[in-house]
Amino acid sequence: MSRPRVVVVGGGIIGSAVARRLTLLEPRPQVTLVEKELTPGRHQTARNSGVVHAGLYYAPGSAKAALSRTGVERLRRYCRERGLPYEEVGKLVIALDEAEEGRLRDIECRALANGVPGLRWLGTDALREVEPHAVGRAALHSPTTAITDFSRVAEAMLADARDRGAQVVTDFEVVGFGQSGGRVDVQAADGRHVRADRVVLAGGVHADRLAVLAGDGPTPAIVPFRGEYHQLRPEATHLVSGLVYPVPDPRYPFLGVHLTRRVDGGVLLGPNAVLATAREGYRRRDVDLEVIRALLASKGFRRFARSNLRTGAQEVVGSLSRHAFVERVRRYVPEIDHADVEPALAGVRAQAMDADGSLVEDFRFSRVGAVLCIRNAPSPAATASLAIADLVVDRLDLAGT
Numbered sequence: 001m002s003r004p005r006v007v008v009v010g011g012g013i014i015g016s017a018v019a020r021r022l023t024l025l026e027p028r029p030q031v032t033l034v035e036k037e038l039t040p041g042r043h044q045t046a047r048n049s050g051v052v053h054a055g056l057y058y059a060p061g062s063a064k065a066a067l068s069r070t071g072v073e074r075l076r077r078y079c080r081e082r083g084l085p086y087e088e089v090g091k092l093v094i095a096l097d098e099a100e101e102g103r104l105r106d107i108e109c110r111a112l113a114n115g116v117p118g119l120r121w122l123g124t125d126a127l128r129e130v131e132p133h134a135v136g137r138a139a140l141h142s143p144t145t146a147i148t149d150f151s152r153v154a155e156a157m158l159a160d161a162r163d164r165g166a167q168v169v170t171d172f173e174v175v176g177f178g179q180s181g182g183r184v185d186v187q188a189a190d191g192r193h194v195r196a197d198r199v200v201l202a203g204g205v206h207a208d209r210l211a212v213l214a215g216d217g218p219t220p221a222i223v224p225f226r227g228e229y230h231q232l233r234p235e236a237t238h239l240v241s242g243l244v245y246p247v248p249d250p251r252y253p254f255l256g257v258h259l260t261r262r263v264d265g266g267v268l269l270g271p272n273a274v275l276a277t278a279r280e281g282y283r284r285r286d287v288d289l290e291v292i293r294a295l296l297a298s299k300g301f302r303r304f305a306r307s308n309l310r311t312g313a314q315e316v317v318g319s320l321s322r323h324a325f326v327e328r329v330r331r332y333v334p335e336i337d338h339a340d341v342e343p344a345l346a347g348v349r350a351q352a353m354d355a356d357g358s359l360v361e362d363f364r365f366s367r368v369g370a371v372l373c374i375r376n377a378p379s380p381a382a383t384a385s386l387a388i389a390d391l392v393v394d395r396l397d398l399a400g401t
Helices: 013-023 063-082 098-113 124-130 150-163 204-213 234-239 289-297 299-307 309-320 322-330 385-396
Strands: 005-009 030-034 091-095 120-123 138-142 146-148 167-169 174-180 183-188 193-196 198-201 221-232 243-246 258-261 267-270 341-353 364-368 371-376
Touching (some): 005 183, 013 385, 030 150, 063 150, 063 385, 091 098, 120 124, 124 138, 150 167, 150 385, 174 204, 204 371, 221 234, 221 289, 221 322, 234 267, 289 299, 299 309, 299 341, 309 322, 341 371
Parallel strands (some): 005 198, 030 167
Antiparallel strands (some): 091 138, 120 138, 174 183, 183 193, 243 258, 258 267, 364 371
């Protein structure tokens, strides 16, 4: 009896985790991972802050909440087994005024319901014992929130998969799927193709485009948002011990500018969140007319833009003015000087949006014949990657091939 053939499209941390999990099955399927770049993991996996999220913000009972708590435990063990960096530097979510303190109490309730361990409510003086250079009215401290290097984690997962027989094919840009008789022909732009009994689409910012190629519907559509980071110069990194976050604004779907210690000792500031004009639009000058046309034609996006006009404008100001960006940071750590800050990396977040303009907050999957589409894998996807891989493999129904 031949082994089922599974193709994973996308070599980021989710695709790598899925490929690894497939090779742990008995009987083991034939696994092929295809990646459009010359090396895997170059996009969202390599362009993030490296925070391992403990599950503070997520609605109790949501997939985000469950997968983050399961995922963080799995990730901690995996990093230790593989000798990868994993540092529990802790996170402070700081409220600056009475209104923010009320929202922070709501976050505390969510975090407790989600089983986040070791939470502490801190006043003005107590928060400075954790972050001596930070200021605020009150703070929620999550001591087990950690940092890692997700690029190295993804590389290790892919190495595990290779060691167990998986093939990794790079420079393979998928342009079509031919489904017939329960089988799939995965087609590349250069004429190559790979046949499969099951396909997993883990395409990140290309998730909707790939799903449509496989025969799925156009929504949720991916709206790319660029997150621009700055960093502290080496002589100023002592001003931040761990992770310093603002209380999220419920009117906007992103967390706001925060300060993040990295495993290499550096400190990132940001990101802001501005609309990107290309799916891989890491620079302001990166423009894809197809993306712009799709956004302008979308009634849902226009509705979203109108309802978030004020906050979006503030994000644009922070993008165009380093002074404005640093002033946001100084609200939490006033000793940071403008001369202490320099530009750093930028990333693009694959934000899924429904037809009515509402953002998809939780994980979402769909199935088209033999193709399983990961339509939305928002933060904490990297944290939860090992748990997500279990979920995906369970849904593949390999027994039916």
